[in-house]
Amino acid sequence: MIISILYFFIFLIIFRYSKHLQIEDTPKWTMPFAFVIKIAMGLIFSYVYIYSNKNPDELSDAIRFLNESKQLYSVFFQSKSDFLALFTGIGDNARMIHQYMQNSFIWDAGNFTFINDSRNTIRIHSLIHFISFGEPFVHTIIMCGLSLIGIQQLHKAFAPYSKLNPLLFFLSILLFPSLLFWSSGILKEPLLILGIGLTARALLIKKAKNKRCFFGALGLILLILFKPYILLCLLPSFLFYTVYIYLFKSNLIYTFIFFTILLVFNILIFPSKTKAITVNLSRKQFDLENVGHGGIHVIDNGKNRFYYFKPEDYKNIKIKDGFVQLIKPSKAIVIPDDQSKIPYDTTLNSIVKSWRIHIIMPGTNSYIKTTNINNSTLQLIKNIPEALINTLFRPFPNDNGSFLMYPAMFEVWVLSIFILISVYLKKEIDKKTRGIIISLLLFATLLLLLIGWTTPVLGAIVRFRFPAQLALFLVGAIIINPSKMKKKHE
Numbered sequence: 001m002i003i004s005i006l007y008f009f010i011f012l013i014i015f016r017y018s019k020h021l022q023i024e025d026t027p028k029w030t031m032p033f034a035f036v037i038k039i040a041m042g043l044i045f046s047y048v049y050i051y052s053n054k055n056p057d058e059l060s061d062a063i064r065f066l067n068e069s070k071q072l073y074s075v076f077f078q079s080k081s082d083f084l085a086l087f088t089g090i091g092d093n094a095r096m097i098h099q100y101m102q103n104s105f106i107w108d109a110g111n112f113t114f115i116n117d118s119r120n121t122i123r124i125h126s127l128i129h130f131i132s133f134g135e136p137f138v139h140t141i142i143m144c145g146l147s148l149i150g151i152q153q154l155h156k157a158f159a160p161y162s163k164l165n166p167l168l169f170f171l172s173i174l175l176f177p178s179l180l181f182w183s184s185g186i187l188k189e190p191l192l193i194l195g196i197g198l199t200a201r202a203l204l205i206k207k208a209k210n211k212r213c214f215f216g217a218l219g220l221i222l223l224i225l226f227k228p229y230i231l232l233c234l235l236p237s238f239l240f241y242t243v244y245i246y247l248f249k250s251n252l253i254y255t256f257i258f259f260t261i262l263l264v265f266n267i268l269i270f271p272s273k274t275k276a277i278t279v280n281l282s283r284k285q286f287d288l289e290n291v292g293h294g295g296i297h298v299i300d301n302g303k304n305r306f307y308y309f310k311p312e313d314y315k316n317i318k319i320k321d322g323f324v325q326l327i328k329p330s331k332a333i334v335i336p337d338d339q340s341k342i343p344y345d346t347t348l349n350s351i352v353k354s355w356r357i358h359i360i361m362p363g364t365n366s367y368i369k370t371t372n373i374n375n376s377t378l379q380l381i382k383n384i385p386e387a388l389i390n391t392l393f394r395p396f397p398n399d400n401g402s403f404l405m406y407p408a409m410f411e412v413w414v415l416s417i418f419i420l421i422s423v424y425l426k427k428e429i430d431k432k433t434r435g436i437i438i439s440l441l442l443f444a445t446l447l448l449l450l451i452g453w454t455t456p457v458l459g460a461i462v463r464f465r466f467p468a469q470l471a472l473f474l475v476g477a478i479i480i481n482p483s484k485m486k487k488k489h490e
Contacts, residue, residue: 294363
């Protein structure tokens with residue numbers, strides 16, 4: 001506890017006295033006050049996902065990240081060369097995984113590549129263990145500090161384009177419910193917000209070329225390492241803004257023609273790439289469907305394949321000593337090793353054979369039924385309305401879920417009302433600001449579609465979509481003219 005208090009006051013002093021971490025035209029205690037709010041939410045996050053977890057068989061991701069990062073940290077004291085190999089991903093091998101990380105869940109679920117955001121998060125927390133001295137809340141304090149810097153950078157990037165009071169604008173971003181909650185924990189979101197903030201600042205600040213390059217490079221590295229799919233949705237927005245501003249000098253018609261030709265060209269010339277995207281989204285949807293619906297994955301070592309039993313098939317099987325055996329013939333889904341192939345239904349008849357359990361997924365209480373893509377590009381297009389409705393407006397009052405669905409529902413309503421008010425009270429928008437707005441809308445749409453196509457779990461949707469919601473809020477904050485509201489009341 002003493003170490004946590006010490007780090008809290010160190011960050012408090014830094015946010016109070018560092019001139020680079022101030023919010024212009026606001027009181028000097030704004031950032032320290034914001035940090036206190038972040039820490040308070042960090043306590044709530046820790047209680048929900050760490051301290052209240054009583055079931056050792058169903059550990060939260062937060063606990064797993066802490067446990068597995070501590071495993072990696074301990075490798076340093078056994079073999080510094082092995083620690084370096086595991087930490088960098090250069091030279092690691094199956095022997096190291098088995099020797100040092102054999103009890104891991106998140107680490108062992110990934111592949112051996114460096115660009116694995118879950119492993120990279122474990123790596124960051126393994127470094128924090130060197131200075132946390134065994135106090136878990138130090139990890140939360142450091143993550144809260146980093147994400148607050150990201151929020152400050154976001155404010156610096158977009159405040160010049162908004163007529164909202166600077167303090168109100170900053171506090172609106174800070175107190176955005178899902179952003180505040182998820183960026184105050186120890187998962188990937190704090191590093192995501194820092195990456196987005198630095199990248200936006202690099203793109204929108206008007207001078208200091210060296211600073212722009214540094215911020216941009218650091219922001220892109222963070223996005224690549226910790227949320228690469230967010231970067232994939234951001235890149236078309238960056239490209240649009242760059243082409244619109246620098247190539248066509250803010251000519252919107254030429255920019256749209258350019259991107260239409262580019263899109264058609266890619267579809268016609270590289271049809272296999274389009275098909276590959278559909279296939280990858282189909283497989284991701286299938287995997288998350290299994291997580292949401294629940295089920296048992298087993299390994300057939302003889303045929304080197306996986307079978308998946310849905311919960312409704314449990315009546316046909318029995319589990320004993322880590323193996324599944326049929327009581328009577330049962331339906332199952334064959335999961336091919338080849339990611340490009342669609343999993344397919346089969347019927348298993350052998351009541352003698354046993355299959356080793358690979359993983360049991362309990363399912364979630366916020367699961368929703370979505371339309372399967374099944375490797376069809378046409379079905380992917382047909383699913384667009386469903387994907388946007390699920391990600392923009394759910395949870396609905398009649399949806400299943402925990403108590404956390406109600407803050408998420410309230411957030412959706414407030415954001416929708418704010419957008420409508422902003423449109424009603426919109427200001428005159430110059431050409432450069434129009435480019436920023438379209439870029440934000442493009443990013444939000446791509447991210448919402450990606451989540452909606454693949455995610456049938458409301459809890460995951462709420463967690464994954466908040467960068468898109470933030471982009472929509474920024475659009476509203478940019479276009480609104482508060483002075484119009486005053487005139488209407490006069």
